[in-house]
Amino acid sequence: MPQACARCRVRNGSLCQDFLKPRVGCRGVQPTHSALRRGDTLFCEGDTARYAYVIASGVVMAYKVMTDGRRLVTGFLFPGDAMGEDCPDVHSYSAEAAADATVCMYPHDGLLALVEADPGLGRQVLKRAHENLSTARDQMLMLASMSARERVAHFLMRMSAAAVRRGEPATVLWLPLSRTLIGDHLGLTMETVSRTLTQFRRERLIAIRGSEIELCDLSTLSELAGLPPPNPVLELLPAV
């Protein structure tokens, strides 16, 4: 097993940790690693796809651009998240580092052999594809019908949920993302993102310290985002 893999601590429940790492070395499953600086391209829409990528550190973004330059960031990926694990022939979107990042790259051919040999892994991959579809549709709903305030709240709550998933606190988010990037993710201009965030700050819903955002009022934010209130039960329970 490569040194980098031995040291890697991406979350349990991730494709890499649970399925790939135990099989490194088997049947040509041999990851290579790559360090990216902010702005470096991982791959472009239309490129033939050769690898599945697992983010080991930093932030990677997936995006699509229209011919006239308008851009949609379809998602931000954090440590433990994977892309290309469904082994497409050709990439249907582009990917670049939104902040300095390191990624593991598993060649498709070894991965495919693994999937065919192990129905459990096949189910896992299909399940992930289904999850991706489900979140894509949630984002479609957001883009189709939410106001700027709702979109930004929705974004913050999603980032919070992602942080929890990788074992970080729910209320203190490290988001080294420019307003432009967030805007391109939410279908808003960076000015509108900025204005909305300062609104939220004035209303004490959030606090901003550099690229760190603290969520001060989760229940109002999740209500704005059209999501069920967070942990309603815990708040009602007496302290232990």
Next chain:
Amino acid sequence: MPQACARCRVRNGSLCQDFLKPRVGCRGVQPTHSALRRGDTLFCEGDTARYAYVIASGVVMAYKVMTDGRRLVTGFLFPGDAMGEDCPDVHSYSAEAAADATVCMYPHDGLLALVEADPGLGRQVLKRAHENLSTARDQMLMLASMSARERVAHFLMRMSAAAVRRGEPATVLWLPLSRTLIGDHLGLTMETVSRTLTQFRRERLIAIRGSEIELCDLSTLSELAGLPPPNPVLELLPAV
């Protein structure tokens, strides 16, 4: 094989025709059929998923609703299209008949056995999931950054491509869909859809006859939609 399947003529290249139909009867793969009137519900978001559905005739729509009633129609499905073939535990969206429709229903358990036994089918299912993801992201791009005119043009071109896929003419679309439904699909109000369609009609880009829409100027429409021009080669060829 049930009578309905023997008579069924959904397009080649569909999951049902190519993969399921030849295996009907094997290992518990036994479809049931259902006839739906416009407005009938097929399943709801949150229901436990028991079947994969293949549209045999008519139009079915997949949609999500927010708690306050705002709705996004994530897609319209036509004969040969499938839903739920990725065997999720729980439906992540709702489905109802947008026009009178008939569907084949394959129970998940038989399908799962088939997928595990046949790696080719597994690849096929995964490929379809990937296609769905890709079109979902295209729609996200549309919802995030296109004007009303561009959205409607994009919609018409997609409906045209879908018609071609099932062997129908590219320029005469049968779309028994209310303005409200189209609006909920495009993130617009029905008034905006109506205004935009009459604009297009006045500009001779389309002609409307009841629920039939003829695309009179494919190249302008596809340009508006941000798509490559249609069959540029064919138009340049001399008539045979």
Next chain:
DNA sequence: CGATGTATTGAAGGATTTCAAAAGCCGTGG
């Protein structure tokens, strides 16, 4: 400390929504 890039704030403009009314379509029944 100045330079560059990013973020904030302001004011005007525009595209879509909202509200409201009129027109068109369709099936039913007199």
Next chain:
DNA sequence: CCACGGCTTTTGAAATCCTTCAATACATCG
């Protein structure tokens, strides 16, 4: 056959929200 009611579509005018354009403030790094 025509009239009627219910429905969808079209059209109009005002309001709203976001964008655009422009200027200022703020940070980070040499």
